[in-house]
Amino acid sequence: MAVIRVGIIGASPDKGWGSAVHVPAIAFLPDVALTAVCTTRMETARRSAEQFGEKLAFDDPAALVIHPQVGLFVVAVKAPDHYWLANMALEAARHVYCEWPLAVTVAQAEKMASLAAQQGVCAMLGLQARGSPLLRCLRDMIALGYVGRVVAVRMHCALPGGGARRSADGLYVVYKETGAGTLNIQGGHAIDALQFCVGPLGELSAVVVNSFPDVEVVEPARSWPGCFRPDLRLRPNRDRGGRIDCDSWRDRRRPRYFHGRVRDRGTLSVRGSRGQGFQMSELQLFGAQAPDTRLAELSVPDGYNTRIIPDGQTGRHPYPGVDCREQH
Secondary structure (H helix, E strand, O other), rough: OOOOEEEEOOOOOOHHHHHHHHHHHHHHHOOEEEEEEEEHHHHHHHHHHOOOOOOOOEOHHHHHOOOOOOOEEOOOOOOOHHHHHHHHHOOOOOOOEEEEOOOOOOHHHHHHHHHHHOOOOOEEEEEEHHHHHHHHHHHHHHHHHOOOOOOEEEEEEEEEOOOOOOOOOOOHHHOHHOOOOOHHHHHHHHHHHHHHHHHHOOOOEEEEEEOOOOEOOOOOOOEOOOOOOEEEEEEEEEEOOOEEEEEEEOOOOOOOEEEEEEEOOOEEEEEEEOOOOOOOOOOEEEEOOOOOOOOEEEEEHHHHHOHEEEEEEEEOOOOOOOOOOOOO
């Protein structure tokens, strides 16, 4: 297989999903090579290029998209910019990996999907939970009948880094038009993980509220009114094969377990202790089959673990400085 040469837009040397997550992963893939980085300023682009091993540096994404040495264009910037950057690459018939969410509106996402098909290029959306060995194992166990017929599913997520306190850097997420609120990003990742394991939702009803109409900006300290994005959803759902009782998530200060459970004649439960979402936490799988009711931790068979990054490898948080302190 030919080496896939990657160019990342959003590869800041100091923060962000591109440098904290994509760059280390690419380093461990034998058939993928980081070739170019792009940021909004040439100064930081050159610093990134030097930090990651003398790569090509760009401050103009249009120049990166057409560069002949780059085969895959990775969009790892803030959600409001995903559409025009990915669309630019697709119009140039370049392969694209775009972080979730794909776009701000459904119409934008549909246009991008249609354009990728017309251009005959590969286009992939970054919903990382699908790659989890544990969730892939869970999906197979459900399909093979461990729980019997799926009659009830419950999912709950409690996430740090939001609520009534926000960093100035992350303030853009409070406006609905950016497409970057809790429901759009963390909620989208969670719903995709749920559907990946148990199948698509059929009918849906929902209640959406905004628990924080005003937020405190951590630095500099001040009050910021007008937070229009919803941050809590209670979702009574009904699927084709049974009932999904509810799933909910709160953009809150106190990280807690997130929890998913499916049940009929057996029960499976997924838990994570870091409160970072399905795509960012270490997960544990628990199960029991009738007549037992006490859940026991289950191990994931070796065949599911395709990890290429050594266990001892450490990384950094993609967004340093995110305030995750508990509020009581």
